[in-house]
Amino acid sequence: MQGTAIARPNIALIKYWGKRDTKRNLPAVGSISITLRELFTRMAVEFDASLGADTLTVNGTPDNAMLPRLASCLDRIAGPDRHRAHIASDCNFPIAAGLASSASAFAAITVAAAAAAGKELERDSLASLAGQASGSAARSLFGGFVELKNMDDDIRCATILDAADWPLSVIVAITETGPKAVGSTEAMEISRRTSPFYSTWIQQQEQDLATARSAIAERDFEKLAAVTEHNCLKMHSIMWASRPPLVYWNAATMRCLETVRQLQGQSLGVFFTIDAGPQVKAVCLPEHSDAVANALRATAGVTDLMVTGLGDGAKLETDA
Numbered sequence: 001m002q003g004t005a006i007a008r009p010n011i012a013l014i015k016y017w018g019k020r021d022t023k024r025n026l027p028a029v030g031s032i033s034i035t036l037r038e039l040f041t042r043m044a045v046e047f048d049a050s051l052g053a054d055t056l057t058v059n060g061t062p063d064n065a066m067l068p069r070l071a072s073c074l075d076r077i078a079g080p081d082r083h084r085a086h087i088a089s090d091c092n093f094p095i096a097a098g099l100a101s102s103a104s105a106f107a108a109i110t111v112a113a114a115a116a117a118g119k120e121l122e123r124d125s126l127a128s129l130a131g132q133a134s135g136s137a138a139r140s141l142f143g144g145f146v147e148l149k150n151m152d153d154d155i156r157c158a159t160i161l162d163a164a165d166w167p168l169s170v171i172v173a174i175t176e177t178g179p180k181a182v183g184s185t186e187a188m189e190i191s192r193r194t195s196p197f198y199s200t201w202i203q204q205q206e207q208d209l210a211t212a213r214s215a216i217a218e219r220d221f222e223k224l225a226a227v228t229e230h231n232c233l234k235m236h237s238i239m240w241a242s243r244p245p246l247v248y249w250n251a252a253t254m255r256c257l258e259t260v261r262q263l264q265g266q267s268l269g270v271f272f273t274i275d276a277g278p279q280v281k282a283v284c285l286p287e288h289s290d291a292v293a294n295a296l297r298a299t300a301g302v303t304d305l306m307v308t309g310l311g312d313g314a315k316l317e318t319d320a
Helices: 067-078 101-116 123-133 137-141 184-194 198-218 221-240 251-265 286-297
Strands: 002-007 010-014 019-021 031-035 041-047 055-058 085-091 145-150 155-161 169-174 270-273 280-284 304-308 315-319
Touching: 002 101, 010 137, 010 198, 010 221, 010 270, 010 280, 019 184, 031 137, 031 198, 041 101, 055 067, 067 085, 067 101, 067 123, 085 101, 101 123, 101 137, 101 315, 123 137, 123 155, 137 145, 137 155, 145 198, 155 198, 169 286, 184 221, 198 221, 221 270, 251 270, 251 280, 251 286, 280 286, 286 304
Parallel strands: 055 085
Antiparallel strands: 002 041, 002 315, 010 031, 031 145, 041 085, 145 155, 169 280, 169 304, 270 280
16 A cells, blocks of 8 residues: 655757646646756655545645645545545656646646555556646656647547657756745646737647657757747746746846857757756756866856756556
8 A cells, every 4th residue: 555656857849838627727828858877766655544635745844835735636546435545745846847847747746646545557647647736747757858738528648759769968957946836737727827828829839840850860959949939938938927926037047048049159068957946957968068168067046956867657666
């Protein structure tokens, strides 16, 4: 009645923003992401008949903020009549700060809970369950370059290129460690209802997906850089034009973008992307990783750096 799994966050290159079905948490558009290697969330789940309520610790400290969503995930996997559970989460990067901590957390707990419940589920089924809890969690079930496709009534994810086949580096510039003021789920609904750019975003997504898919297949770094930055800026334009405006960036975020532009002017292979938060992710060729890291480290307002390669999907560590 117990299981432990580890999952890694993923960074969307072609992003999704908005839901087509809020009840089932289905994204409005498809997306393409990369799974990170050195960042991780480990989730341990133990069902216990003696418990009267679920419990959660995060990095060793009791924390009930995320417990309702985690409990709902356990209900979907083990059934609403399940025993209550001890849940222990360990994460080696900032939580709820625009670094896809929810993606890795829900991917990990889905795998761990299935093992604890004695269920042998295919990866597609696990991804569908994880995606109902967090829209990006489904992608963390898979490694390398991952595409999430919208089906008629569900989603499907698949690795479109293994991490080892194009081993890019990612430098994450941390500009703020606290939780964001507006969570992604709430912000997406605000944008869907109020942003004048939202419908255009939906219409243009298939073209961006096709361009990125082609760039990945061809290992065309410049092509992938151009479409990734364009897609990122479109998503944030939607947010900025929402009512109220959703601005996750800070001054250091802008300075990091200037740093990336300067590096590009020096012919270094690097491009940026930013999710719903203030952190900047610089994706680069491995041979330029040190130069990119040094430049971002020297950028005013950057409090920490995380350097990682591309990694594998969620996996079970132990089961009963």
